Amino acid sequence: MAELIDGKAVANSLDEKTKAQVDEMVAAGMQRPGLAVILVGDDGASQVYVRRKIKACQKVGVTSIERRLPADTSQEDLLAIVHEMNADPAIHGILCQVPLPDHIDTRLVLRSISPDKDVDGFHPVNVGRLSTGTGGIVPCTPLGVMILLQSVIDDFKGKDAVVIGKSNIVGKPVANLLLDAECTVTVTHIYTANLSEICRKADIIVAAAGAPQLVKGSWVKDGAVIIDVGITRVMGDDGKEKLLGDVAFDECQHAKAITPVPGGVGPMTIACLLANTVQAAKALQAGNGAANDYADAPDRSMFK
Numbered sequence: 001m002a003e004l005i006d007g008k009a010v011a012n013s014l015d016e017k018t019k020a021q022v023d024e025m026v027a028a029g030m031q032r033p034g035l036a037v038i039l040v041g042d043d044g045a046s047q048v049y050v051r052r053k054i055k056a057c058q059k060v061g062v063t064s065i066e067r068r069l070p071a072d073t074s075q076e077d078l079l080a081i082v083h084e085m086n087a088d089p090a091i092h093g094i095l096c097q098v099p100l101p102d103h104i105d106t107r108l109v110l111r112s113i114s115p116d117k118d119v120d121g122f123h124p125v126n127v128g129r130l131s132t133g134t135g136g137i138v139p140c141t142p143l144g145v146m147i148l149l150q151s152v153i154d155d156f157k158g159k160d161a162v163v164i165g166k167s168n169i170v171g172k173p174v175a176n177l178l179l180d181a182e183c184t185v186t187v188t189h190i191y192t193a194n195l196s197e198i199c200r201k202a203d204i205i206v207a208a209a210g211a212p213q214l215v216k217g218s219w220v221k222d223g224a225v226i227i228d229v230g231i232t233r234v235m236g237d238d239g240k241e242k243l244l245g246d247v248a249f250d251e252c253q254h255a256k257a258i259t260p261v262p263g264g265v266g267p268m269t270i271a272c273l274l275a276n277t278v279q280a281a282k283a284l285q286a287g288n289g290a291a292n293d294y295a296d297a298p299d300r301s302m303f304k
């Protein structure tokens, strides 16, 4: 049987570390880290995500600042709010929940967030830092993937890693982090030929395609480590909605270790958001933005 990588347990232990850091900061007379969450409109899924993020802030002692705006908020007004938050010393992380309404240019809004407070790690400055291995804020889900891998792999050097999916929010940053950890990385996507053969050679498979049960047991070599990022909602035979990952979990028990869906990568994303917020708060209060100060950027040595 493959070892089950328990995302909930790893996320809980990261939360404990984050809370300890917050307590230490406050005890040292520093400001309590503050995370601003902007929600425009009344998209149901976004409301659920925002609620979860606010609740998670409470758990680790991060102050949450929630700004709910009507769906017809103008782009100009939204940008003005972001600029205000960029200048607010009590706010160390800014998260603008996507999707934004159609009349708003999402890229423009995300780029208007100060890179030092961009706790999602989507700003081009942070993307550039990540791809040049010079610190910056690492996007939450990819950071979570690396921490889960680190929980079962001691030495990444020279491992063959395959990343399925090349999106800016998951596939590409995961590939960069694996490269940083000295893996040999193959990034694959919907047009990749012979995906099964490529996977069969891999020591590490990170599946982030959103293609349910894509990775079959026969694609996985004995002893590989599998991280399943994919989440697809489907209707079960019992008429109840269920979540499917990108990996045929039951067929992959000859792997060394594997994440379940749900309960694998999912819980890590919010835990990493909070860890990023604390990191940003420390760097900002030390007078260095998290995006610019390599020394205070999230510690990447943990991946090596």
Ligand code: NAD
Binding pocket: 141, 164, 165, 166, 167, 168, 169, 170, 171, 188, 189, 190, 191, 192, 195, 208, 209, 210, 211, 214, 229, 230, 231, 232, 265, 266, 269
């Ligand atoms: P995306 O749609 O932006 O990108 C999907 C990528 O997968 C593309 O590069 C595409 O070419 C590739 N792909 C799609 N089908 C494929 C196939 N059959 N074979 C090979 N490659 C294929 O998606 P995304 O935003 O990167 O998200 C990917 C998955 O991860 C989704 O299921 C999403 O719900 C999930 N996700 C989970 C979390 C989490 O917290 N657990 C966070 C983000 C995304």
